[in-house]
Amino acid sequence: MAGLYIHIPFCAKRCSYCGFYSTTRLNMQNEYVDSICQEIFLRKNYLSSLGSVNGADNIVRTIYIGGGTPSQLSSLNFERIFDAIHENFECSEDEVTVEVNPDDVTNELAALFSMLHVNRVSMGAQTFDDNLLRFLNRRHKSCQVDNAVDILRKHGILNISIDLMFGFPNQTMDTWIKDITHAIKLGVQHISAYSLMYEEGTLLYKMLQENKIREIDENLSLSMYNKLMDMMSNAGYEHYEISNFAKKGYRALHNSSYWHDVPYIGIGAAAHSYNKQTRQWNVSDIDKYIESIRQDTVPFTFEDIDEDTHYNDIVTTVLRTAEGIDLTLLDSKYAKYIVQQSAKHIEEKNVEIINNHLKLTREGIYISDLIMSDLMIV
Template structure:
């Protein structure tokens, strides 16, 4: 809704995991016996929703999860074939697969490249086995290193790694080791997230019981600062709150989200957005499969009000290096919302949490630490 370009993205949610990580609250299931029925339902949904993107060119395809790398390369190719048949996919599209390190064997990597994947997002999370075991990750630190090297050797050079800081008992030395390790590898993109204790996860339950202790806030802040300092020293650009890139190899898919581009979400729990409405699929794979088979409803939808659209702009743009433009707010949403923004932003005039450059307002490092508070002030409730 904020971009005039006719381009779009497709997100495909693969809900299967071989085992559940103790911190993760994304929709997933370990019932991999449902995979074949799921793939048929997914292909059916793609065909049913072929007109959702209004024939806009698809510039990014992103397989998330769950753990998409539990599917074989042939199964992934089958899904891609349907996507390419039903949608207008750019010949230079960014096609990303989220993957677990222990799935990325040389043979599997070669097969992924041959069927069209040109970007991998590898879920490493930590380079210490004790933290990996505590999170119930199914790979070792050594497998994480091997996965990145093997992927690069297979000819997939656009590689992203995920790390988590703020883990229970994660020392500054360990965090520094993890960052040093990732920056030594042929990685062009890093997603670094602070651990969040989501209700319904094992970590949340243990935190409430007192068997798991949250890292002190000062230590988390120090780890975030270390992340940014080491990233700068290794020529990585901090372009979004949790994302850093080298050689401008931003995640094109996620950047399109933040810039207001339309996207189609396929699979259970997947979200779709077309500028006027938001739609989300049921978070239950059996219900999803049954509904697609029987032509039943499997989603909910909401129309976006003008306030919703303004809030969407604020919440996504403020996260990025591209920032917020007061002029753009007036053009897109009118003088009243531009005035609201100006009044709210004035509260922070002397707080050094914003910087202005070419009419764009972005968060300073100090502002990043209180970004949630700032967002709450700027949106319209």
């Protein structure tokens, strides 16, 4: 089985921190969805061509519609996308996720999701501080998150995830604790939490370069992450990936496929696909994407994945998870190499081996990038 990702790049306005491919050209929605549906048709045999040797078949286990802001789509365009999916793929629909902005969630949208068998919603809350939301150039107000959760539950969508961010300029520990507390009180099944990043090309990065803002103190940022782990654990959430916490039975299945070397197909501008032999990514330009699809050609670049690259991919993805890397699944030369490279970190108690699984300790999470770099083949 495999995952299907569909990228919807439309946003009413850009957030100051976002580095994902997006556009505010909402008038292109219809022709973009035309292209998505056509690409689904053009690539309907991508998964079945992999064969069982790669752990995939033509059955789509998870569907994830992300962006951008998918909740900006019209009802008709949502229906067209789901019709195209079911016409071209066999779907088990273990998990069907759509990303939403809180202020887009209405009774009509929730009813549509229910009709389309969407069973999971991922919502960009980011923070419950309205001043910080304005700083991020977010459209919604904090109270709209609570309202959106209530509406979704009323329509039977009970698997809800929210995103939080921390490490804002001038943010205090008290405001961060309030955000975590609010999220926990909402009783959502899943919470993702990310440290604020300054990605080149974003408004936030420009402000940093112009000395209009300053990055938060690194020690305070680490303390915030520590507080997050403690509070989430005390509230009964499982810390199953560096940035992700879930109630029992509610891990994100689609995203977990990325972290566990499961093949997936990506549809739309800037979408990525992976089949263990190659990795490919569609052009990050809506005009070029639409023009190419009109000529029945998917505009992508790709790279071949040799054994060393595959090993490095495992290090940078699987090691992020609570289970860590199953050494018995590695070729013997890679298993030997990773154990040798881990020796120093094991001695320093940043990495441990339990039941043939190499995993980060709590202390190791803080320097996970350094550890991964040490374990990779260059």
